[in-house]
Structure formats: C-alpha cells, structure tokens
Amino acid sequence: MKIRLIGLGKMGRSIALNLKDHNHEVLGYDIKESARDKFAELKLDVVHDLPSLLKRDEKERAVVLLFVPNEAVDSVLEKLIPILNKDDIVIDGGNSNFNISIKRYHLLKGKGIDFVDLGTSGGISGARYGVCLMAGGSKEVVTYLEPMFKDISQENGYAYVGKPGAGHFVKMVHIGIEYGMMQAISEGFSLLEASPFELDYEEISRAWSNGSLIESALIKHAHNAFAKDSHLNDLEGKIDDTGEGMWMIEEALKYKVSLPVITQSLYARYKSKDNRLFGEKVVAAMRKEFGGHAVYRKK
Numbered sequence: 001m002k003i004r005l006i007g008l009g010k011m012g013r014s015i016a017l018n019l020k021d022h023n024h025e026v027l028g029y030d031i032k033e034s035a036r037d038k039f040a041e042l043k044l045d046v047v048h049d050l051p052s053l054l055k056r057d058e059k060e061r062a063v064v065l066l067f068v069p070n071e072a073v074d075s076v077l078e079k080l081i082p083i084l085n086k087d088d089i090v091i092d093g094g095n096s097n098f099n100i101s102i103k104r105y106h107l108l109k110g111k112g113i114d115f116v117d118l119g120t121s122g123g124i125s126g127a128r129y130g131v132c133l134m135a136g137g138s139k140e141v142v143t144y145l146e147p148m149f150k151d152i153s154q155e156n157g158y159a160y161v162g163k164p165g166a167g168h169f170v171k172m173v174h175i176g177i178e179y180g181m182m183q184a185i186s187e188g189f190s191l192l193e194a195s196p197f198e199l200d201y202e203e204i205s206r207a208w209s210n211g212s213l214i215e216s217a218l219i220k221h222a223h224n225a226f227a228k229d230s231h232l233n234d235l236e237g238k239i240d241d242t243g244e245g246m247w248m249i250e251e252a253l254k255y256k257v258s259l260p261v262i263t264q265s266l267y268a269r270y271k272s273k274d275n276r277l278f279g280e281k282v283v284a285a286m287r288k289e290f291g292g293h294a295v296y297r298k299k
Contacts, residue, residue: 007067014127086112098168105164119171123290130154136167176248183265186279225285237280
C-alpha cells in the first residue's frame with residue numbers, strides 16, 4: 001500500500017521505516033525543511049509541497065497518514081481537502097481530542113472523503129519496530145487499512161475499537177492510565193530516595209523488570225534512564241502534560257465516573273512546575289525514554 005505521510009518528526013520517521021520494512025511505499029512531507037532533510041537522509045522519498053504529495057493516477061485511492069500535533073490537524077485538512085478525491089482516506093495518528101475527531105470525520109464525510117482516528121502507542125521504539133494501534137472509524141474503511149495496520153503493529157497489538165472517535169477516545173483513556181502508573185512508580189522511587197539505605201536504582205529497576213508483578217515497559221524505561229544517570233542528577237522534575245489527562249477527567253465528570261488516581265497524577269504534573277522532587281524526575285526520565293519527550297535539565 002502507498003502511504004502519503006505528513007509529519008516527519010521522530011514518530012513519523014519511525015513509522016515510515018516500519019512501513020518500508022513491510023514493503024509499503026512511503027512518500028513523506030513536512031512543512032519544515034529540516035524534517036524533510038532528515039527524512040531524505042534515511043533514503044525515504046520526500047516531496048516539498050502538498051500538491052506533489054497527492055499527485056497520482058485519478059483511479060488511485062490515496063491514503064494520507066497524519067502525524068502532526070492536534071492543533072495543526074485542522075490547518076493541514078484545510079489545505080488537503082481541495083486536492084483530495086472522493087473515497088480518499090485521511091488517518092490521524094496523533095493525540096487528537098476524540099470529540100474534535102468526530103467533527104473532522106463528519107466534515108470530510110460530507111465531502112466524500114473518509115477519516116480514521118488512530119490511537120498510537122509504543123513511543124519511538126514501538127513506532128519503529130512494532131506499535132500498538134487503536135483504530136476508530138467506518139468498519140469498511142478500517143478493514144481496507146487493516147493489513148497495513150497489522151504489519152506495523154506488534155503481534156496482537158492492533159484493534160478496531162469502534163465507530164468514528166473511538167480510536168482517539170481509547171487512546172485518551174490509555175494515556176490517563178499511563179499517567180496513574182507512572183505516578184505510582186514515581187512515588188515508590190520517592191520513598192526509596194528518602195530511606196536511610198544506599199540504594200542502586202539501576203539494579204532495583206533491573207530486578208523489577210524481570211519477573212516482578214510490576215514488571216512493565218514503564219519500569220524498563222525507568223531502568224534505562226537510571227543506567228544513564230543513576231540518580232537523575234542532570235534533570236529537573238518538571239513534567240509537561242499534553243492535554244489528554246485533562247480531557248479524560250472532563251469525560252469522567254460528564255459520565256460520573258470516579259478517577260481519583262488519574263486525577264491526582266494530573267495534579268502532580270501541575271505541581272511539578274513549582275516543586276522539583278525526585279519522583280517527578282523519574283516520570284520525566286521515563287517519558288524521555290519511551291517518547292523522546294523534552295526534559296528540563298539543570299543549568
């Protein structure tokens with residue numbers, strides 16, 4: 001399948017290499033020249049404008065995959081719509097608000113264009129070697145795309161989760177759970193740090209990554225971070241949030257569902273802007289390991 005990829009940052013480049021490994025044709029575009037240059041350095045095909053990206057035989061059903069920030073999606077769609085044909089497919093693989101994804105689905109459907117909201121998890125390494133995907137949209141359209149989705153996912157790491165909006169809704173919940181899990185890990189390490197024992201966090205996280213009941217990808221990411229900096233001395237404990245936790249809590253209030261752990265984990269991120277604690281450093285380090293997220297280093 002030929003995939004027209006918009007957004008050639010860390011995730012986009014990794015997905016492109018994954019697609020290429022599975023014999024899919026990838027053509028990339030990014031508004032930033034530096035991103036296009038990095039893409040080309042990987043020996044991947046790149047174009048310098050959107051009309052070139054959509055140049056094709058009239059009979060070809062174009063599949064456009066977006067890996068751009070949520071706030072940029074509408075701008076990209078505005079530029080895409082005039083050069084898309086009936087039955088073309090746009091896939092939003094970013095972390096968009098599911099309510100907005102539903103509106104985008106109806107906007108494009110009204111013009112005869114199909115839209116799929118694709119929750120994507122696994123970080124940069126997952127994007128490169130086997131991602132976790134949660135697809136929402138018309139069953140017929142998603143079924144058409146499923147061979148490609150399964151190719152780039154880990155075994156059993158792909159699911160069609162339901163009608164338009166469901167993919168980004170499920171990803172939102174996934175991120176909220178991730179918030180809570182990371183907060184629990186950070187609090188555990190905070191207590192270890194406060195104890196009278198001289199503890200080796202690299203060794204502890206290595207042991208916990210092999211056979212313990214809390215063994216997880218997140219513990220492994222913590223271990224990788226401690227292997228680089230045993231006490232995370234080079235980091236500040238400031239943790240960004242990208243909005244999904246807040247969206248999830250807003251939905252929980254709407255449906256009267258109690259989310260005390262996830263809510264508290266979001267508050268901890270807000271608190272971290274003012275309070276540099278060891279637990280926050282652990283969360284910041286894990287986020288950098290799995291997603292390449294920015295960290296705040298001591299000056």
